[in-house]
Amino acid sequence: MKILVCISKTPDTTAKIAFTDNNTKFAEAGVQWILNPYDEWYALVRAIELKEADASTTIHLVTVGGADADPIIRKALALGGDEAIRINTEPTESYLVAAQIAEVAKGYDLILLGKETIDYNGSAVGGMLAELLDAPYVTNATSLQIAGSTATIKREIEGGEETLETTLPLVVGCQKGMAEARIPNMRGIMAARTKPLKVVEANNVEAFTKYTEFQLPPAKAGVKLVSADNVEELVRLLHEEARVF
Amino acid sequence: MSVLIFVDQLDGHIKKASHEALTYGAKIAEQTGVTAEAVVVGAVTEDLAALGKHGVKKVYHVQHDNLKAFDSQVYTKVIAQVAEQSGAKVIVFSNNSSGKALAPRVAVRLKAGLVSGATALPDTANGFTVRKNVFSGKAFATVAITTDVKVISLNVNAYTILTGEGTAEVVPFTATVDAPTMKTIDSTKTSGKVALTEADVVVSAGRGLKGPENWKMVEELAEELGAALACSRPVADAHWRPHNEHVGQTGVAIAPNLYIAIGISGAIQHLAGVNRSKTIVVINKDAEAPFFKAADYGIVGDAFDIIPKITAAVKKVKGH
CATH class of the missing domain: 3.40.50.1220 (TPP-binding domain)
Structure with missing residues (x-):
């Protein structure tokens, strides 16, 4: 089986969120970059598990980005990807990213990615890619089993879970439950240095949207503390002041 | 010209998030001087004409044996047909489990720009910009959609449902429907009564x-x-x-x-x-x-x- 895992570089989950250039750009100074947790913990690790169960499986990685994405690609290779493709252009919006990936995504049996990235929260690339490839797509997936060309997938829906059956090729957006996070071992890190990382130039794709401005949410007015001996006062405030129940 | 709202349902019941999307879509229509219309895919147990209370004038109802289970690939083609034939310029989804699978696909199919996770009405005074959550709720972004047709998915609980008077005209819509690629083999409710x-x-x-x-x-x-x-x-x-x-x-x-x-x-x-x-x-x-x-x-x-x-x-x- 040939698996493609789409990965993204995102700011660390604890990164300070600030903006520059008149609030039009994310302030990257001092930010630690990580592999998007959904791509890493769920999509990539599930791909590795499938490969462990069937040694003939290959895992290719793809990302859209500049050379500054290379460290996170090496990390994904250290975890267990076989080779990687970096499409050399800035990932400015979902459609552009999906259209670039679609160019290299043909011929795979299974395409895995996180259900969203933790920076722009678009949850759109997987669906767009599936439509460009005319493939089935399941997102919010919590489990994926493959038997021959049949895939059995669980997905989370409002207040419940569905089990679906479909055939490969297939695109799956992964979330918690899919696999347990791993850390790369020394052997993986050493091997990753020599695994192929192919850089390809981007196709000319027209973006459909543009981020024009960012804003931080207004600061909270401050917490109103109620004494532990006066619990009824808290309930009164919630009922009469905040009117939330 | 219209705003088309996708109405999501589970086991025939319209989801709460869809009532939010209907209210939101009707407001966009009002703001841009066009009509609000809705599309319902599959059989429902509720009275669709009653969706008019949120401000939609027409409800396209697509029913077909191939539409019994949710399949984003098949549903997308149906929604795109309704959007094209009704001349929809803005298509609204809820950013819930169905919307996350459908909105990106429909956007690609209609060559439309997508803003997912919108938190407020679009600003249509000068271009078309939508505010959305980014950095997992730690910031907001304003995103301009530059295509003729636009797709928005509205964050759940981001817009207050308004209920007024009004009845929508329910119109059966005949679409070309592909055979499903997806089969639902089990469905379970997780713990708790409230999603x-x-x-x-x-x-x-x-x-x-x-x-x-x-x-x-x-x-x-x-x-x-x-x-x-x-x-x-x-x-x-x-x-x-x-x-x-x-x-x-x-x-x-x-x-x-x-x-x-x-x-x-x-x-x-x-x-x-x-x-x-x-x-x-x-x-x-x-x-x-x-x-x-x-x-x-x-x-x-x-x-x-x-x-x-x-x-x-x-x-x-x-x-x-």
């Missing part, structure tokens, strides 16, 4: 509860408030509670009217999943817990002592 992502009130607990055996008091409070249950990541990782209750940056992101956090310190990753809640209450024995900085109301004290008292007080306020 976490749609809940108005969420009661959430963390490691401060010391063990899964202590959840009974949390469940009782949730029951009394008609709330959904949630938990922090360490609690889900330790298998004290199911994964689907984990809220936070890498779990479920929610935006209820009231979020009560019990024994959760409030790590930045947890806050990212809940900071869109309108009112946050924190109960923690550690006065230095970072969560208090993000809270509206708080009690410093022992959850084991306080929670049963809150439940009793809520009971009293509710008059029983």
